[in-house]
Amino acid sequence: MNKFIQYLLILILSLAFGAMACLMSESLIFFGAVAFCFFLGLTLLVRPLFLHYAERERKRHEGYRFVNSFIISYSSNQSLEKAYAASSEYSGPELTEILKGIESKDIPARLDYLKTYFDNDLYAMFLSLFHLYEEQGGDLLTISKGLLDEITRVEEAGDASNRESLKNLRDFLLLWVFSLAIFLFLRYGLATFYSSLVKSPVYLLTIGVFFGFFLISLVIYAFRFAEAKPRLLKGPTHEKAA
Template sequence: MKILLISFLISLICGALGYVSSGNYYVAMAICLIYFLYFFFHAKKKVYQSNTTYKCAGECRQFVNNFLLSMSIRGSLAEAFENATINADGQFKNELEFIEHLAIRERIDYLNKYFRFDIYYMFLNILTLYEDQGGDILTMAETLLQEINRIEETMIVVRSLSIRRTMEFLILWFITLGIVIFVRFGLSSFYSRMLNGLIVILMTSLLFTLLLVSIHLAINKFTRLPIEESSHHETI
C-alpha cells in the first residue's frame, strides 16, 4: 500500500507539472499514467531487490563472522550456529524456523539457498575442510574474513555515495522543473499564447521523457551493489 501511494503521488505530481507546462489534459494524463506504471511495476521491483540483497548480504556477513569466531572458541557446531543466529529477524528468522527440525550441519548447508553469495559458498568449503582435517578455523578462513571486511567497507561506501548522488539528481531536476514553472507563470502573457500548441506539447513530452529515462538510469545505477547473488545455491 505504501508503494502504491508513493507511486500515485509521484505520478500525480508529474502529471500536474505536465499540465502546467503544456496546458493539455491528454498530455498530463499520459504522463501521469506512464510514470505510475513505471514506478509501481519497475522501480518498486528494483529498489526492493536491491534492499533485500543488501540486507541479506549483511546477514550473511554477520552469520559467517559470528559463526567462525564462536567456532574457534567453543569448537561446537551447535553452539556456533546458535550464537550466529541469536539475533536473526525477518525472513532470515523464518528460514531458521523452517529448518529447525534438521541437524545443525544440514541447517548450515541449507542456508546456502538463502545466502546465495560466493562468500557463503567459500565458508561451506572451509567448514568441510575443517571437519575433515581439523586445525585452526580462523587461520583457515583468514582470506575469507578479509574478503568479507572488504565487501562490507565497499558496500558502506557505495550506499553512502548512492544517497549523495540521489540527492544531487533530485536537486538538479527540481531546478530544471522549477525553471519551467517560473517561465510558465513569470512570463504568463507570452507563455499562455503557446499553451496547448504543438511545439509546447512536443517540448513537454520530450522533457518528461528525458526525466523518465534519467530516473530509469539512476535507479539502475544506484541499486547496483558490489556483491551479487551467485549460482552456488545448492547444498554441497
C-alpha cells in the same frame, strides 16, 4: 515499508508529476497522461528494481553477520549449537523462516542448505573451511582469518559503494528538480509571454518529450543504481525444507 505505503507514495508522486504537467500545459489531458505513465513506470519498472536492490543489500549484511558471528562464536565456546544460534540472531524475516524450516537437520546440514540462500563464493569458501576443520581439526578462527578479512573488506566496500550511489541519486534528482523549476519559472515568472507560448503545438510537444525523457531516464538510472552494487550475497526465493 509495506506495499500499501509503497503504492500510495507512487500514486502521490505520479499525481504530482501530472499536476506539474497540467500547470505547464494548462491541459487536463497532459495531467492524466503524465500521471498514468509515471504510475505505470514507477510501479512496473522502478519499484521492482529498488526492491531488488534493497533485498540484495539486506542479504549482503545478513551474510556478513552470519559468517562472522559463527566463526567468532564457535572459536570462543567450541559449540556448534551456540555458534549457530549466535549467527542466526540477527536474521531477517525471510532467513528466519528458512532457519525454522531446517531445524530438524543437524548443524552441518543446515549450513550446507544455506548455501542456496547465501549464493556466493565467500559463503562457499566458509563451508569449505568448516568441512576442512571438521575433518582435520585445528583452530577454526586461525584457518578462517583470511576469509574474515575478505568478507570484512567486501562489506566495507559495499557500504562505501552504497553511500556513493545514494549521493549520485541525490544529484540526479536535484538536476531534474532544477529542470522542472525552469519550466515553472516560465509559467509564473513570464506569465504574459507564457500565455501565447502555451498555445504553441511545439511547446506542448516539448512538455511531452520532457516528461517522457524524465521517466525514461528515471527507469534507466534505477536500473543502474540497482545493478551496480557488489553482489556479496544473493539468493532466490526459498521454500521451507521438509
